[in-house]
Amino acid sequence: YPFASKEEWEIGDFLLRSPLSMATIDVFLKLPLVQKLCLSFSNARELRSCAEMLPSGPSWKCQVIPSIYPTKYPIRLFWRGPIECLESLFRQPAFPRQARFHP
Numbered sequence: 001y002p003f004a005s006k007e008e009w010e011i012g013d014f015l016l017r018s019p020l021s022m023a024t025i026d027v028f029l030k031l032p033l034v035q036k037l038c039l040s041f042s043n044a045r046e047l048r049s050c051a052e053m054l055p056s057g058p059s060w061k062c063q064v065i066p067s068i069y070p071t072k073y074p075i076r077l078f079w080r081g082p083i084e085c086l087e088s089l090f091r092q093p094a095f096p097r098q099a100r101f102h103p
Contacts, residue, residue: 002050004040011039012047022048055091058084 003009015025025044028034041047058080065075089095 002040002053008037008039011037012041012051015044015047016051055088057088 003012015028018025020028022044025047029039029041029043029047035042041050061079061081063077063079065077067075
């Protein structure tokens with residue numbers, strides 16, 4: 001993973017999900033107290049690059065469900081493929097390598 005530790009990921013995750021602008025994140029990361037943490041990223045651009053290296057999960061799919069009754073809006077079913085979900089789980093480094101899957 002591109003982050004050195006779980007704590008570093010938590011800081012990065014917090015910053016990326018916050019409403020802070022990239023410039024404000026840069027100012028935050030330049031604070032002396034934050035620099036003492038020795039993070040593997042020193043600005044918002046590097047943080048974004050680290051986050052983009054993370055593997056993505058399975059994609060969402062959408063299907064309109066026909067209805068015999070009139071509805072104001074179409075009925076949409078959002079779902080993910082179960083095989084894709086299992087593959088994604090098994091690719092996670094936190095998942096024990098000793099685990100075996102037998103259908």
